[in-house]
Amino acid sequence: MEMIDVLAICGSVREGSLNRALLHAAQDLADDPFRVEVWDDHSLIPRVDGTRGRPFPEAVGALRDRVSVADVLLLVTPEFNRSIPGVLKDIVDWLAILAPPRPLAGKPVMLMSASPNRFGGVFAQLHLADALRRVGAEVLTDFDVAVGFAHRHIDDGGILVGEEPRRDIAQLWRRVLPLVGEGKRAVPA
Ligand code: FNR
Numbered sequence: 001m002e003m004i005d006v007l008a009i010c011g012s013v014r015e016g017s018l019n020r021a022l023l024h025a026a027q028d029l030a031d032d033p034f035r036v037e038v039w040d041d042h043s044l045i046p047r048v049d050g051t052r053g054r055p056f057p058e059a060v061g062a063l064r065d066r067v068s069v070a071d072v073l074l075l076v077t078p079e080f081n082r083s084i085p086g087v088l089k090d091i092v093d094w095l096a097i098l099a100p101p102r103p104l105a106g107k108p109v110m111l112m113s114a115s116p117n118r119f120g121g122v123f124a125q126l127h128l129a130d131a132l133r134r135v136g137a138e139v140l141t142d143f144d145v146a147v148g149f150a151h152r153h154i155d156d157g158g159i160l161v162g163e164e165p166r167r168d169i170a171q172l173w174r175r176v177l178p179l180v181g182e183g184k185r186a187v188p189a
Contacts, residue, residue, distance in 0.1 A: 004180055006036040006110075007070035011077035011088030011124075013042050016158065018114040018150040019121075022169075023076040025160035026112060026145075029169045033181070036074065039066065048093040060094045067095055067103035072140075072180050074110045079124035092128070096135040104137040108180050110172070112145040114154075120146030140179055144172045 008027060012019045027036040044059035056064060067073055075092075077084050084092075095103045109132055113121025122143050129139045145168050147153060153162025160166060 001033045001181060003035050004033050004071045004177075005069070006030065006034055006072045006074050007067055008036050008038045008074040008076065009088075009091060010038075010040075011075065011085050011091075013087055014078075017078070018116070018147075018154055019076045019078050019112075021154045021158045021160050022112055022114045022145070022147055022150070022165070023074070024158070025166060026074065026076065026169050026173075029166060030173050034072075034173060034177075039063065042087060042091075045087075045090060045094065048090050052097050053099045056094070056097075056099075063091070064095060064101065064103045067107065068101040070107075072108045072110060072176070073104075073137075074112070075128060076112045076114070077121060077124045077128055079113060079115050079119075079121035082123040083127045084124045088128070089131075092131055096131070098135075102136075104132060104135045107137045108140050108176075109137045110141045110176060111139065112141075112147075112169075112172075114147040114150035116149065116151050118148045120148035120150065122146045140176055141172060144175070145169055 010020045010023045030036045111125045113125050115121040125142045129142045147165045155161050
């Protein structure tokens with residue numbers, strides 16, 4: 001089967017982030033044909049200021065191009081006040097601007113989240129899915145991987161060791177495969 005190119009973005013820039021640990025576990029647990037590349041240039045992305053369209057700031061243009069060619073976008077988000085952090089909202093808003101190549105139009109997107117509280121960031125996923133669907137993304141998963149009490153599942157080295165979340169992630173890759181595998185891939189508009 002042809003390789004499935006997944007671009008993964010974490011919504012946290014915090015050192016010791018629970019969500020970055022989750023993202024790396026998702027990367028490690030992705031078997032063939034998935035190939036997960038982590039995008040980590042948050043510091044290069046300016047705030048969205050309402051100046052829409054081209055020319056995009058260089059790093060924004062590069063990110064838009066990279067997302068456009070990815071088969072799947074994986075967003076791993078913290079929850080801040082029952083929504084997503086500003087850093088991730090800026091990224092989504094830059095990607096959502098309706099100028100060619102329209103990176104989110106028809107784009108299959110997977111969502112995951114981690115939080116120290118019991119709900120694991122489901123409210124953030126709800127907001128994120130809503131914003132993504134508004135601009136025509138195809139949200140494949142929500143709430144499938146929302147790791148509650150995440151600090152108990154992640155060791156001091158930032159490794160997700162919890163058996164249950166690891167099993168949920170592996171299951172999610174298996175569930176997504178037929179949705180994005182050969183012949184079923186969404187074609188961006
Ligand atoms: C939080 N946190 C939080 N957690 C949650 O489950 N629901 C929430 O509404 C909030 N709200 C919130 C607001 C603000 C301003 C902060 C700083 C934090 C806790 C949050 O989930 C926790 O700090 C995570 O560890 C953040 O994710 P990373 O950075 O560890 O990936």
